[in-house]
Amino acid sequence: MTDQTTYSGGCHCGAVRYSVKLALSTVIECNCSLCRRRGWLLAFAPAADFTLERGAEALIEYQFNKKRVQHLFCRVCGVQSFGRGDGPDGKATVAINARCLDGVDTSKLTVKQVDGASL
Ligand SMILES: [Zn+2]
Structure with a gap:
């Protein structure tokens, strides 16, 4: 296990803010129809390690395809800073947009390509 750090993040306008515990060394770039348009870099955390501090309202x-993931975006600025779904083990998981984390230089992260388009 890599060391975990608690990060803060959120949308662009500040309406949505959260904190999350992550071991952020590798992030995932997915080529599915939604991810490639959004251009986000994904990191995953158990739902228990994620706290939505404000912005639930x-x-x-937004849902598509098999509707297994809740893609949640801010109604004010349109930024999707995280989503909720179930991991491969069936446990509640949060998908974090690493580009929305405070003070994270995403150019320093290892990016793993995932072929989500074929899933
Ligand atoms: Zn916003």
């Missing part, structure tokens, strides 16, 4: 949910 600002979130709009």
Whole structure:
């Protein structure tokens, strides 16, 4: 296990703010129809390690395909800083947009390509 750090993050306008515990060395770039448009870099955390500090009322949910993931974006600025779903083990998981974390230089992270388009 890599060491975990608690990060703060959120949307652009500040309506949505959260904190999350992550071991952020590798992030995932997915080529599915949604991720490639959004251009986000993904990190995953158990739902228990994620705290939504504010903005629950600002979130709009978007679903597509198998509707297994709640893609949540801010109704004010449109930024999707995180999403909720179930991990491969069936446990509640949060997908974090690493580009929305405070003070993280995403150019320093290892990016793993995932072929989500074929799933
Ligand atoms: Zn916002």
